[in-house]
Amino acid sequence: MSGYQFERECRTMQSESYIVELDEDEVGRVDIHYTASVAYATLCVGENLTSEDVRELISEIDERLVLTSDPFREDFVTTVWTGRETAVFSDEDFEGERGEEDDDDMEGNGHRRR
Secondary structure (H helix, E strand, O other): OOOEEEEEEEEOOOEEEEEEEEOOEEEEEEEEEEOOOEEEEEEEEEOOOOHHHHHHHHHHHHHHHHHHHOOOOOEEEEEEEEEOOOOOOOHHHHOOOOOOOOOOOEEOOOEEOO
16 A cells, blocks of 8 residues: 555545545645546646656545445546645735744745745
8 A cells, every 4th residue: 555645634525635645745635526428637746746756646546435435336537736835825925924934934824835
């Protein structure tokens, strides 16, 4: 078994979102949406993952997340985006109130630049 861990961020009746971690490092995120017969995923990973790493991760997502929710699905379609995180924003960022954490290393809602 690989070292991938999935930390659920949110869940609705038809979808789930997870942070993907490998050996305690955040390596991506996956959003899974369920229809009557097909599960769709959008997988966003860092530039350092190889094609083989991505295929292994998709298999892990299918086995550990999708099949446990919908074992009778007809297909699992995954769209993969590769890149880097530049920032995370929330409503607070647009209100002009950053508080005392006005730090040059901070972006968005407190996530550090990479």
